[in-house]
Amino acid sequence: MATEENGSPSRISRILNGIERIGNRLPDPFMLFVYLALIVIVLSSIIALFNISFYQPGVEEKVFIQSLLSKDGIQFMITSMIDNFVGFKPLGIVLTMMLGVGLADKVGLLETAIKCTIVKAPPSLITYAVVLTGILGNLASDAAFVIIPPLSAMVFYNIGRHPLAGLAAGFAGVGSGYTANFMVSGADALLSGISTEVVQTIDENVVVTPVDNWYFMIASVVVLSVIGALVTEKIVEPRLGKYTGDVKKEFTKVQPREWKGFINAVIAGLIYIAFLISIIFLPNSPLTNEDGGMVPSPFLTGIVPILFFLFIIVGVTYGITVKKITDTRSIGKYMGEAMRDMAGFIVLIFSASQFISYFEWSNIGSWIAVSGANFLQSVGLTGITVIIGFVLLTAILNLFIFSGSAQWALEAPIFIKMFYFLDYHPAFVQVAYRIADSSTNVITPMNPYIIIILSFMKDYDKKAGIGTLIALMLPYSIFFLGSWIILLLLFIFLEIPFGPGIGVYL
Template sequence: MAQPNLQTEQKSHPTTFLDKLLGRVEAIGNKLPDPFILFVCLALIIVVASVAINSMGVTVVHPGTNKTLPIKSLLSHQGIQYILTSMLTNFTEFKPLGLVLAMMLGVGLAEKVGLLELAIKKTILNAPKALITYAIIFTGILANLAADAAFVIVPPLAAMIFYTVGRHPLAGLAAGFAGVGSGFTANFIISGTDGLLSGISTEAAKTIDPSAAVSPAANWYFMAASVFVLTVIGAIVTEKIVEPRLGNYKGKKRNDFGEISETEAKGLKNSIVATCIYVAVLAVFLFWPNSPLRNEDGGIVPSPFLNGIIPITLLFFVVVGSVYGITVGKIKSSRDVPAYMTDSMKDMASYIVLIFAAAQFIAYFNWTNIGTWIAVEGADALKALNLTGLPVVVGFVFLTVVLSLLIFSGSAQWALEAPIFIPLFMLLGYNPGFIQAAYRIADSSTNVITPLNPYMIVILAFMKEYEPKAGLGTIISLMLPYTLAFLGIWIVMLLIFAVFGIPLGPGVYMYL
C-alpha cells in the first residue's frame, strides 16, 4: 500500500494499481443514476420482464404453499389495474417507512436540542490519554444514533483532540471516520437502521412465508458485541498502522473546540438521571408477573416488548431529549418539542422520496412472482453446485462489498438485494435475520472507502484544515486498513455465531 504523500503535491494522474482501480470504481459509480431514478428504472425493467416471462408461460411452485404460480404481466388487464390501485398503499404500507419516521421523531429531538453532540464530546474529552483512540472509535460507532450528523461531529472533534495531545490530527480524523462510517451499523441501542433494514427484510421474507417477520432486534446481540470488538480493532489499526505511517505532524492547527458549559453539563447529568429512571421503570414493567410486555407463556422471544421496541426507544429519546432541552433552555414551552421534531423530519425528506420509488419496485417484484421464481431457481442452482453452507454466505458478503462501492445508500442497496437474496437463502434454510446481518457487515465496512460517499467531500474539507495538499486518494489510503480489518473480524464473528449456535438477536440463529 502506498505511503500517503502529505508533504508534496498530489500527482495529477493515478500511477498505482490501487489508484487506477479506485478511479475506475468512481467513474462507474458516477454514471449510476440517483437512487430514486434507479428504482424507477428497475420498476420499469420489472414491467418489461413480467411481460416477456409471462409470454413464455413460465410458472413456479411456491415452496410454502406448493401452489403453482404463473409469472404475471404488469401490462395485462389485471396488472394495469394493480399498478394504478396499489401505488398509494405500496408506499403508505411499506413497513420501513413508519418504523424509521417514528424513530427519528425521538432521535431527531435529542439531536436538535444538542444532547447527542454533547454526549459525544463529553465521552471523548473525559477519556484518559492512553484510551483516547478507543474512546474515539467507541463514540464514533455509537454516534450512528445521530444518523448522518455523526459524520460532521466526530471526525473533526477527534482530529482536534489528537492535535491537542501531540498526536497526528489526521490519525484522529481517520479513527473518528472509521468509527462513524465503517462501524455505522453497530450499536448497543436499537436504532433507525435496525427498523429500516428489518422492515425491508420482512417485506422480502413474506414472499416465501406470509407470516414471516424480522424484528428490529434481530441483530441486536451481534451488533452490541460488535461495538466492543470493532473498538479494539479500530484502535489497533489506528495506533499500529495508520498513525506510524503518518509520522509527526508539523503543520498548524486550524480550529479549536469550545468548553462544555455548566448548563450543558447539568443538562447531561439530568438526562443520565432520566435514562436511569426510564430503564428502571421499563425493567419493572418487563419483569412484573403477568407483564403485558411478555408473551402468554411469560417469555420475551417473541413478545410485545420486542414487537414494540421502536415505540419504546422512541419514547426513551423523547424523554431524555426533553429533559436535556428543558435544562439548557432550548425547550421553553410545549410548542418547542413538536417544533424540533418537525425540524428533524425535514432531514428525512430525501428518504421519503426514495422510499416511494423503492416501495413500488419491491411491490411489483413480489406481485409478478418474479421474486419467488428467481429465489426458487437460484436455490436449486446452489444446491446442484453443493453451495449451501457458510461459503455461500461469505460469497454473498463479498458480492455486497462490491455493490457497496457503487451504491452508498445502505437502505437503497438492501432494497435491491433483499427481494432476491432473502427468499433465496430462506429456501436454503437460513434465517432472514442472519442474512440481514451478513449484508450489514459488508455494507458498513465499505462506507469509508467508497468514492460515492457524499461525506467523503466533508471529510476531505476537514482534512485540508491540517494538510492542504490532501486529496481523495489520501482519504482512501488512510481508511482502507479499517475497511479490511473491520470486514475481516466481522466475517470471523459471523462464522463464530453461526458455528457455535449463538443467537444474533432474540430467537435469531443461522437457520430457521
C-alpha cells in the same frame, strides 16, 4: 487518498475510485429508483412471455413471473401506489425516530453528550468504539440505522477526522455487523423459529433455539469491531484524505448550564429505564411474552416507540434546563425543524418504495433466489466447500432480497433439508446464513436505509452519490465476510460450540 511510496494512488484506491466514478454516473437517487422501477416493469413483461415458472419452497403450486404490463399488473401499480409509500416500513421507523432524535438534536443535547463522552475518549479507541456501538445497535432493531451513523460522523468531524469515515464506520457496524451481538436479540428468535419449523418437517426431535448461535455471535462482535476499525483507519480514511468541506458542526466548549442539562437528561433517562425495568419484572408484564421471557416479546417488537419516548424525555429535560424549551409550543417547533430536514428522504422513499414493491410483486426476486439456490444444490458440492459456497451464494442473493427473515424463509426449506441429509446441524447452517446475509447489507441497493445514509453523506459532501457510498462501504463488506468465514472455519476445525451444545453435526 491512500498512496504508494512513489506518491501515486494505491491499487485499492484506484479500484475504489473507479467504482466511485462509475457509480456517480448513475442518476440522482430519486430518478435512479424511477428508472429501476421502469426496468422491472419491462423485464417482468418480457420474462412473462416465456411462461417461466418455479416452485417456491413451502408452496406446492408453481409460481409464475407476473407481468406488470398485464391487466392485473397495471391495476396493482395504480391501486397500490399510496399503500407502497405510506406502508413502507422504514418510513415510519425513520420519521418516528427522527421526531425524538431530532428534538434532542435541535435543543443541543446530542452535541453536548458527544462533547462530554466520546470526544474525550482516547483517540486510539474512538474508531473501535464507533464500530462496536454500531454492531450492538441491532438491539434497537432498524432504528440503529437512523441513530448511529450520523452521530459517528459528528464524532469524527469534531476530533479533526473525516466525518464520512466516521459515518462509514458506524454504518458498517450497524449494517454488516447486524446479526452479531453480546446479547440474544429478536433476530435470533425469528431465524431459529423458521429453522425449527423447517427441520421438524423431516425430524420432529430437532429444535433450533434462540441461543444456538450465541457463542459464535459473541466472538463475532469482538472480531468485527477490530476488523471494522482497521478497515476504517487503513483503507477508508486514508483514501478520503483530509476533510475540506464547509460544514460548520464544530463543538464549542461545554458551558455550565449545558453540563447541568446533560446531567439532568441522564438522570431523567435512567429514571425512565428503571421504570421500564420495573414493568418488565411485574407479574404478567405487558412487555414480556406469555412465559415471562424477553425473546420474543412486546418490548423488542416495540423498541422504536420505547426509544422514541426515551429521546423525548431526555430532550425535553435538557431543553428545559438550558431554557431552549420554554413552553409546549417549543417542543412542536423543534420537532418540525427536524422533519424539515427529512424532506429529501421522504421524496426518495416514494420512488424507492414503488420499485421494491414492483420487484416483489413480479416474483423476479424470488425467481433469482430460488434459481441460484437450486444451482448450488445441483452442483453436488460436499464437505466444508459446500458451506463456503452456500455463504457466498447467500451474500450475492442478499443484494436482491434485503429482508433477512424473508430470505431465510426462502432458503431454509432448501438448504436446511439438504444439509440435514449430510448430517449438518440446522443451527450451524443458520450461522453460515447469518454471516453472509449481514455482510452485504451496506452495499445492496435493496437496503432502504441506504437512502437515508446517502442523505447524511450529502450533509458533508454535496457531490456524494450512490457510487461514493458503494465505494466507501465495499471494503467493509469484503473484509467482514472474509473475516467471518475465517472465524467460521476456526469454530469448525477447533470444534468450538456455536451455542450451548451446538456443533457442526447433528
